Amino acid sequence: MENVNEKAFELHRKNRGKLEIKSKVPIETKDDLSLAYTPGVGYVSSEIGKNKALARELTLKGNSVAIVSDGSAILGLGNLGPEAAIPVMEGKAVLFKRFANIDGFPICLATQDTEEIIKAVKNIAPVFGGINLEDISAPRCFEIERRLREELSIPVMHDDQHGTAVVVLAGIINATKLAGLKKENAKVVVSGAGAAGTATTKTLLAYGFKNIIVADSKGIISGERTDLTPEKIELCKITNPEGMNGNLTQAVLGADIFIGVSKPGVLTAEMVKTMNEKPIIFALANPVPEIMPDVAKSAGAFIVATGRSDFPNQVNNVLAFPGIFRGALDNKVRQFEEKMFLKAAENLASFVKEPSPGKILPSVFEKGVVEAVAAAIK
Amino acid sequence: MENVNEKAFELHRKNRGKLEIKSKVPIETKDDLSLAYTPGVGYVSSEIGKNKALARELTLKGNSVAIVSDGSAILGLGNLGPEAAIPVMEGKAVLFKRFANIDGFPICLATQDTEEIIKAVKNIAPVFGGINLEDISAPRCFEIERRLREELSIPVMHDDQHGTAVVVLAGIINATKLAGLKKENAKVVVSGAGAAGTATTKTLLAYGFKNIIVADSKGIISGERTDLTPEKIELCKITNPEGMNGNLTQAVLGADIFIGVSKPGVLTAEMVKTMNEKPIIFALANPVPEIMPDVAKSAGAFIVATGRSDFPNQVNNVLAFPGIFRGALDNKVRQFEEKMFLKAAENLASFVKEPSPGKILPSVFEKGVVEAVAAAIK
DSSP states (O other): OHHHHHHHHHHHHHHTSSEEEEESSOOOSHHHHHHHSTTHHHHHHHHHHHOGGGHHHHSGGGGEEEEEEOSSSBTTTBOOOHHHHHHHHHHHHHHHHHHHOOEEEEEEOSOOOHHHHHHHHHHHGGGOSEEEEOSOOTTHHHHHHHHHHHHOSSOEEEHHHHHHHHHHHHHHHHHHHHHTOOTTTOEEEEEOOSHHHHHHHHHHHHHTOOEEEEEETTEEOOTTOSOOOHHHHHHHHHSOTTOOOSOHHHHHTTOSEEEEOSOTTOSOHHHHHTSOSSOEEEEOOSSSOSSOHHHHHHTTOSEEEESOTTSSSBOOGGGTHHHHHHHHHHTTOSSOOHHHHHHHHHHHHHHSSSOBTTBSSOOTTSTTHHHHHHTTOO | OHHHHHHHHHHHHHHTSSEEEEESSOOOSHHHHHHHSTTHHHHHHHHHHHOGGGHHHHSGGGGEEEEEEOSSSBTTTBOOOHHHHHHHHHHHHHHHHHHHOOEEEEEEOSOOOHHHHHHHHHHHGGGOSEEEEOSOOTTHHHHHHHHHHHHOSSOEEEHHHHHHHHHHHHHHHHHHHHHTOOTTTOEEEEEOOSHHHHHHHHHHHHHTOOEEEEEETTEEOOTTOSOOOHHHHHHHHHSOTTOOOSOHHHHHTTOSEEEEOSOTTOSOHHHHHTSOSSOEEEEOOSSSOSSOHHHHHHTTOSEEEESOTTSSSBOOGGGTHHHHHHHHHHTTOSSOOHHHHHHHHHHHHHHSSSOBTTBSSOOTTSTTHHHHHHTTOO
């Protein structure tokens, strides 16, 4: 890790970041200037002035995504502010380009006020074909996404929510198939009720899972709790059908599936041993998972997935967001809908031709992943 | 012109705009991913979280400029809205890259409210090393620039004001030298009291010109006028030392220098004939100047400059803004000051080794222009 940190720092220092702007047209002569800039560009502007839809055909808008963060929840590092968010958003832009040929640009906002964020994003929207919200802390992220979806006519997605949810669902589809488990009967425990936990829960429910228990750091989210935010009260209404109370240990008793989007080490070998037959463990805390794969396996886990690239079954948002926005841009999708995400997860799952406990998801470098996901977004 | 329009449209359509985002780092292996993105990027973010100044060293901030417009005054086309501004701002970004290797990105705002523009620019500022305001109509452009300069610690420049003023002053320095005219004695008439006219006037005064008369579409700006905006009342206080009234024809009588940043055709051959010996004419309305160069020459003009590339002495902002921002970024300038612009104009003027009436300014493609201008901004 030391070594990775040093190398990463040096890579960023040497290149002064990771992104640059490149011209797609030559500027070598006065004639070039007269077409790319004045006077020729004036005609292009006039035509767009008459018909705004032309902006998608004649400008970067047709292929651009704003990668928007307020720096309030940077990776697992917390609230470090907008400047500290830049390397992550640049990284995201690099991935957008590499995997889906999308021109993403980092917008790191100097405000963490919900209304100001909404206003800022609406005000910069004309240049972009889509908005990828990123590393914005819960619960503000929910309202910001909801409002922007209502108020903008370009697709808006908080990747920490739906990117994660899509890849988790894809992995769960293959894992349950391998375990011979039916979604209607499976007992699922989600550890973590932030952006990822909330969206994953809702997506699994929309897909047809019926029995999901969500736990946050205080325990199972239930009607008995008096400390719930409005968002968690909403979660409570749609989960925990048996009205369980207690802690995570009690929640996982007899569970088929554990999905951790929470903290290192919260799932122990002893807890895995209390789960149902063929336990499916998604331990996605990064870089240190809720349980280490070898520990989980020794305790009887049938399938283990993590967020890390150095273990099998990496749940990586890069499997989802490039294809999701590629499809949205290509099909001029006005707004994302849950059914698109479900279809994206199905496509991602079926992309793995012969799933096995050690391979429930494609690698991010497999060719065709982006196209498979993009085909779902229309 | 028809032909240029068609070619420009086709260039934009074929390329879907002119800009793309490019990665400066490879993403071909899991190791690449672990440095450019997680987990390595987390360390880079943490370090910036501890010391925000590192963002200039480790991210695109050290070399990036936001090109901000609200679409209210696009070239000479008027208020066509933010989508129509995109091709011009993309063009500007292309020029930033081509001439100064600066990564400019278009920010076209969905608001024309002064306070909202100021707030939006402040909110997006963390990613950028500088702010280039563009094609924002007067008088809002003055307050927006002033406030942003006060409230941000990255340099902010409205190019329609200062980019123009710098290049005009550079040309005027060489023109007056050739005409044997002293700045203290020269009578200057500025036609146009918008962004360019106002800034050019103030810059010429700061340089040492004493006798400037400004005229807008209603005539000479004088204390007798009852229709002046607050900005024009300010202009009135520092210009027109003899308290003249009347129209543009009366203003140019006996003038040494005419600077038009106004409308096609407002200066006639007859008016040129009433000017002092060796009249200097800057007819910068684009694409059709205040007077055509051949007409001005026939009427006795000593030097004629226009905004066009197909006549000698092109006054083109491209001579100024790439170098101005290059210098600002390289020298970590916190805010622009008038003295920097004066020095930039001097450097630009002296870049022309042997000025002549047909060559008072460099061509935009001459090597070394950007460096000469950049050397002034520190």
